[in-house]
Amino acid sequence: MCDNSIGGPIEDYKIIEFMRAVDVVENLKQRFPNEPEYIQAVSQVLSTIEDEYNKHPEFEKANLIERLCIPDRLVEFRVTWVDDKGNVQTNMGYRVQHNNAIGPYKGGLRYHQSVNLSILKFLAFEQTFKNSLTTLPMGGAKGGSDFSPRGKSNAEVMRFCQAFMTELYRHIGPDEDVPAGDIGVGGREVGFMFGMYKKLTHQFQGILTGKGQEFGGSRIRPEATGYGNVYFLQNMLRTRNIDLAGKTVLVSGAGNVAQYTIEKLIELGAKPVTCSDSDGYIYDPDGIDSEKLAYIMELKNIERGRIKEYAEKYGVKYVEGAKPWFEKADIATPCATQNEINEEAARALVANGVIAVSEGANMPTVPEAIKVFQDAKLLYCPGKASNAGGVAVSGLEMTQNSERLRWSREEVDAKLHDIMDDIHANCVKYGTQPDGYINYVKGANVAGFLKVAKAMMAQGIV
Ligand SMILES: NC(=O)C1=CN([C@@H]2O[C@H](COP(=O)(O)OP(=O)(O)OC[C@H]3O[C@@H](n4cnc5c(N)ncnc54)[C@H](OP(=O)(O)O)[C@@H]3O)[C@@H](O)[C@H]2O)C=CC1
Numbered sequence: 032m033c034d035n036s037i038g039g040p041i042e043d044y045k046i047i048e049f050m051r052a053v054d055v056v057e058n059l060k061q062r063f064p065n066e067p068e069y070i071q072a073v074s075q076v077l078s079t080i081e082d083e084y085n086k087h088p089e090f091e092k093a094n095l096i097e098r099l100c101i102p103d104r105l106v107e108f109r110v111t112w113v114d115d116k117g118n119v120q121t122n123m124g125y126r127v128q129h130n131n132a133i134g135p136y137k138g139g140l141r142y143h144q145s146v147n148l149s150i151l152k153f154l155a156f157e158q159t160f161k162n163s164l165t166t167l168p169m170g171g172a173k174g175g176s177d178f179s180p181r182g183k184s185n186a187e188v189m190r191f192c193q194a195f196m197t198e199l200y201r202h203i204g205p206d207e208d209v210p211a212g213d214i215g216v217g218g219r220e221v222g223f224m225f226g227m228y229k230k231l232t233h234q235f236q237g238i239l240t241g242k243g244q245e246f247g248g249s250r251i252r253p254e255a256t257g258y259g260n261v262y263f264l265q266n267m268l269r270t271r272n273i274d275l276a277g278k279t280v281l282v283s284g285a286g287n288v289a290q291y292t293i294e295k296l297i298e299l300g301a302k303p304v305t306c307s308d309s310d311g312y313i314y315d316p317d318g319i320d321s322e323k324l325a326y327i328m329e330l331k332n333i334e335r336g337r338i339k340e341y342a343e344k345y346g347v348k349y350v351e352g353a354k355p356w357f358e359k360a361d362i363a364t365p366c367a368t369q370n371e372i373n374e375e376a377a378r379a380l381v382a383n384g385v386i387a388v389s390e391g392a393n394m395p396t397v398p399e400a401i402k403v404f405q406d407a408k409l410l411y412c413p414g415k416a417s418n419a420g421g422v423a424v425s426g427l428e429m430t431q432n433s434e435r436l437r438w439s440r441e442e443v444d445a446k447l448h449d450i451m452d453d454i455h456a457n458c459v460k461y462g463t464q465p466d467g468y469i470n471y472v473k474g475a476n477v478a479g480f481l482k483v484a485k486a487m488m489a490q491g492i493v
């Protein structure tokens with residue numbers, strides 16, 4: 032029996048071989064043939080960690096790679112609810128508990144008509160690496176439903192959230208799994224789910240993050256993903272002595288992440304000129320200022336209207352059915368959804384002189400487009416690093432809930448800032464190439480992977 036440099040007594044399990052990312056991905060494709068987003072995410076990570084993984088033969092002997100790629104558990108259930116007309120509706124509900132080697136499962140819930148297992152498996156896989164990068168003790172998970180709150184009344188959203196929780200509550204807990212928001216799930220939905228959990232269990236526990244400020248929510252959690260995205264962007268720019276102030280920025284999305292990305296960009300003197308929803312984008316050459324942002328927040332969070340109305344109010348360009356990547360600017364930050372920058376858009380961004388791309392969304396850039404950015408030596412960072420501020424402050428919310436106290440806005444913001452700095456430093460450590468170019472994709476993947484891998488090895492074959 033040998034004592035491996037990382038991990039425990041696993042000598043007899045397997046003859047040492049090298050891991051070949053392409054083989055692992057091919058095998059997963061055969062086993063999960065209808066899950067393109069999941070395969071895309073796995074294949075991007077494996078291709079960048081292959082060398083590091085193979086420096087540790089004990090990993091392959093323990094078949095660590097398959098155990099890391101395949102989720103621990105999939106929970107799938109029917110959600111039945113009644114709409115305002117009295118019709119009985121059904122949707123699917125899911126929770127993908129991917130990996131809890133370094134802490135309780137943690138990750139958002141997405142309510143959108145496109146939700147399926149492939150999308151949730153990709154998000155839960157990415158979340159595992161992201162949460163590891165935050166330096167906080169959180170495993171990775173994701174969940175949600177093919178229910179879309181868009182066009183539903185408040186009462187319908189409440190009934191759906193309550194019905195969803197009547198099943199989900201069995202699978203979550205402060206030390207087991209702590210969901211939060213994502214697309215289509217914000218403070219309103221978290222509140223309704225929290226209320227139902229309390230009703231079902233008679234317990235007031237920190238089982239969700241992103242809660243209202245009055246019942247255990249952390250200060251800065253709503254802002255955290257967007258603010259963190261901009262803090263990370265600043266760090267990237269500093270590596271080339273570039274100042275964010277005065278730069279024009281293309282932003283996609285008009286939801287939580289986009290709004291607070293825009294807020295922080297304005298505060299730091301940059302000029303966001305676009306934002307979008309799933310119908311189209313607006314281009315405001317004068318820049319979205321604080322007053323216009325307040326209008327967007329009211330429009331999207333209260334009236335639940337369409338971004339086209341911004342163009343009508345301020346007399347600016349609105350482009351139906353398109354994304355903002357063909358406009359001219361210095362920086363781009365996709366904050367809407369996965370695969371929203373394709374190769375053609377990436378080429379346009381490079382041709383237009385964009386210097387940095389920081390992802391607020393999860394996996395918004397397709398692999399061919401990432402290659403375009405990296406070949407052009409752009410400052411390009413994957414979401415698992417640049418948008419980790421949201422889950423990081425969720426981790427801080429969990430800590431505050433356990434201690435039954437609340438930190439000030441300044442305290443939480445300072446901790447968020449430190450965490451984003453740490454993530455950036457780790458990307459530089461593991462991603463700097465011999466020519467000095469920082470491959471943030473590799474840096475984030477290797478740093479996130481190593482911590483989870485070491486924890487899994489130490490915990491034996493389970
Ligand atoms: N909230 C958080 O803390 C975190 C979120 N993220 C990621 O950030 C991204 C945005 O999330 P968030 O802001 O919370 O979600 P929201 O629901 O608040 O906003 C999503 C925005 O993206 C648009 N959008 C959604 N789907 C599509 C689509 N298929 N095509 C075009 N536009 C679309 C929405 O438009 P419409 O209203 O028309 O649907 C909306 O403007 C997601 O990738 C999410 O996973 C990452 C880390 C943390």
Ligand SMILES: O=C(O)CCC(=O)C(=O)O
Nearest residue numbers: 138139211213421422425
């Ligand atoms: O705050 C959380 O737990 C999850 C945030 C999230 O969904 C994400 O990081 O993609």
